[in-house]
Amino acid sequence: MAVKREGPTHRQRQALATKSAIAAAARRLFATQGYVGTTITAIAEAADIPAPTIYSAFGGKSAILRAIAWEATGTLDVDRTHAEALAQSDPRDGLRMAANLQRRQYEVMYDVIDIYQEAARTDPDIAADMQTILANRERAFRRHLEAITPHLTVEVDEGVAIYQTLVLPEVYRTLVLEHAWPLNQYETWLANSLITQLTG
């Protein structure tokens, strides 16, 4: 009697391992050579995987970049953390959780965000992705502030603008990458700034 196998087949696992190796090589090259400066041929050489395999696995560079972002985001549990943050009874605890999520996001994938920003300048698919991601982020910030409105010392609209400003990748870059702040210092600064500027 044929038993239905659980989980992926050997062939599926192989395909996943190949995609993962391509994505890892591409992430390194994008970060060092730039998205525009990286060819599929260069990724093929770095991953030691034939270029036609890369084309059939992904289709092109923008699909590889999307897969990299998808994989990195998957480890962060963004939606659950946002939901937990806005359920906190003390709004300051919720803002601290948001700061911790932001810190983990940059810790895990600042390089990917940087690549996205570069790629969005020339690649319309990635530019459209960026618009969607930023709109989703803004909605999440707004939901958070709407959940703690009685505690806010600013209007929700003004608060969303301040929130988006404080979590900018350029802020992280300035403090952590340029001024070499430890991640804990960045997280504490971000939490305190959110608390002071939004709840007084």
Add this chain to the structure above:
Amino acid sequence: MAVKREGPTHRQRQALATKSAIAAAARRLFATQGYVGTTITAIAEAADIPAPTIYSAFGGKSAILRAIAWEATGTLDVDRTHAEALAQSDPRDGLRMAANLQRRQYEVMYDVIDIYQEAARTDPDIAADMQTILANRERAFRRHLEAITPHLTVEVDEGVAIYQTLVLPEVYRTLVLEHAWPLNQYETWLANSLITQLTG
């Protein structure tokens, strides 16, 4: 008896007017088509000035961009304002003056700063300029904070990092260009943020 003429000759005034017309046309094109996407030919057409005249007046695109920045900066009196800011007896007044200077700078030349950032990614001359400009800015912030050290609630190094963060062009872009804050609101937010985060 030959009298030495005061001020520029007619020919010098003509040359200045030509350079000014080239710079104005280039600034509009850089801002709308991008620095990389703008050719000397396009600038020549927009300014109605022959391309060879542009080459002989400036040499190339990076020299035109430098002239644009130089002209815009000239209206701001940056050094005098910095000196005045750090001479204030109330450190909060000095930080308010710094916020006002920053607001005027973005008001007069945010487009030029944006063009510089784009150009620096591909043009080594402009990238070198950017390094110099950013280093000078950091030195000015440091001098300001050293002048008010007794009032600071953070170390000078930490304060410089926070200062640089709050005045980032991306912060201005988020608040004023994306969230349509009036310039006065941006200036007040910046002044209050500097005061709260640096002097408690």
